[in-house]
Amino acid sequence: MKNWLPYMFILIMLLGACNSGEQTGNLGENSGEDAAEDNIDYKLLHQLNYMPPEIGSSISIVQDEKLYLTWAEIFEFDTVHAIDFETEEVLFITAYSDGCGRVFESVKKEGETLIVKLNYPEDIRKEKDVVCTEIALPNTYVIKMEKTNTTKGKLIDINR
DSSP: OGGGHHHHHHHHHHHHHTOSSSOOOOOEEOOHHHHHHHSSOEEEEEEESOOOTTTOSEEEEEOOHHHHHHHHHHTTOSSOOOOOTTTEEEEEEEEEEOTTOOEEEEEEEETTEEEEEEEOOHHHHHOSSOOOOOOOEEEEEEEEEEOOOOOEEEEEETTO
16 A cells, blocks of 8 residues: 555656746645654645745745735745634745755754754655765745744755
8 A cells, every 4th residue: 555655756756846936736734643743733835946046045934924925926826825824824945955856854843943854855865876966956845834933943954
């Protein structure tokens, strides 16, 4: 039964690689098991291979609808997901990766800081002979999550 999971993941990654700066769509929610481990309920709304040049690498916690709509316009979302800012907030993560790319792995709260982890895609992690190019590729992750009331974030790229 679990044999189809790696193929599904590869298909999702291929669809994301075909992205030309537009939304790749909802890539799914974390499972209940992950939610307990990560300490925060979240949903990845967008994973884009695009970053506006004026943004650069950043972690931004958006806790206001007006700001969220402004960012949605800047990032040129095809679909602007509804957010209940009474109980939810949106995390925008922008970073550069090498030629192998990165995927959003998790977010958890440690004290007053959000810890965000990025990693190589699973198929790349399994290969021992893969050589990633040094080219900098833009990545944007947009995550809807339960309200954390934090203002600080730390980005961990497991492969750096």
